[in-house]
Amino acid sequence: MKNIFKDIKLPFFVLLAFFAFSLWLGFASGMNHPKEARMLFDKLFATFSSLKEVNIIAMFFFIFLNNTLKSFAVVLLGTFFGIVPMVFVAVNGMLIGVMSAVVLAEHGSGYLFAGTIPHGILEVPAFLIASSYGLQLGKRYYLKLKYKEPFKPFLAKVMEKMIRHVVPLFAVASFIETFITMTILRSL
Numbered sequence: 001m002k003n004i005f006k007d008i009k010l011p012f013f014v015l016l017a018f019f020a021f022s023l024w025l026g027f028a029s030g031m032n033h034p035k036e037a038r039m040l041f042d043k044l045f046a047t048f049s050s051l052k053e054v055n056i057i058a059m060f061f062f063i064f065l066n067n068t069l070k071s072f073a074v075v076l077l078g079t080f081f082g083i084v085p086m087v088f089v090a091v092n093g094m095l096i097g098v099m100s101a102v103v104l105a106e107h108g109s110g111y112l113f114a115g116t117i118p119h120g121i122l123e124v125p126a127f128l129i130a131s132s133y134g135l136q137l138g139k140r141y142y143l144k145l146k147y148k149e150p151f152k153p154f155l156a157k158v159m160e161k162m163i164r165h166v167v168p169l170f171a172v173a174s175f176i177e178t179f180i181t182m183t184i185l186r187s188l
Contacts, residue, residue: 004165008132015128015135018086019093026097034105041102044095056178064174067123071130071166075158078134079141085134092127107188114184119177126169133158133166 005012030037054062070088077084096116103112137158144151 004129004161007161008129008136011132011135012128015085015089015131019089019124019128022090022093023097023100026094026099027101028097029094030098030101031105034101037098037102040095040098044099056182059182060174060178063177064170067126067170067174068167071127071170072162074127075130075134075137075162078131078137080138081142082135082138085131085138088134089128089131111185111188114188115181118181118184119173122169122173122176126166126173129169130162130166133162 074085074088100112100116103115137155140149140151140154143149
């Protein structure tokens with residue numbers, strides 16, 4: 001873990017604070033506007049309702065590929081001066097906050113924690129690490145444009161770190177979400 005944070009400590013903690021604020025903002029909005037939060041919840045989960053009919057292995061691969069592809073997109077789109085990683089973290093924080101408010105109101109804290117903590121403890125840091133790499137890429141791209149500093153070697157290094165550190169986190173988080181979190185929620 002030390003190698004992961006060596007280069008991204010500052011962006012990671014900035015994004016963590018930004019995520020926490022967005023999460024709180026989404027949660028407060030969901031609690032203050034429960035009808036609108038429920039409508040958003042229903043819209044988001046209508047997209048995934050067809051996945052209930054998919055076998056569990058396909059579900060694992062869908063979750064894993066979805067998270068992995070989004071994280072690589074966030075990293076690469078970080079070249080636009082780090083805007084996309086910031087927006088990604090803010091939107092996801094707010095959505096998780098709103099969804100948490102709905103689940104808490106309808107099912108209680110036990111269900112909320114059982115549905116988020118087992119896989120979220122790996123998934124959220126993985127997205128924050130990827131977004132941190134995206135911020136770094138934005139900074140490096142700016143330095144390339146302004147001072148003609150090399151960019152491609154840094155991009156290759158970031159992609160290698162993504163494959164070595166972030167992809168395995170998503171694999172484990174997806175496994176937990178598919179096989180453990182879903183089982184726990186069905187038993188509640």
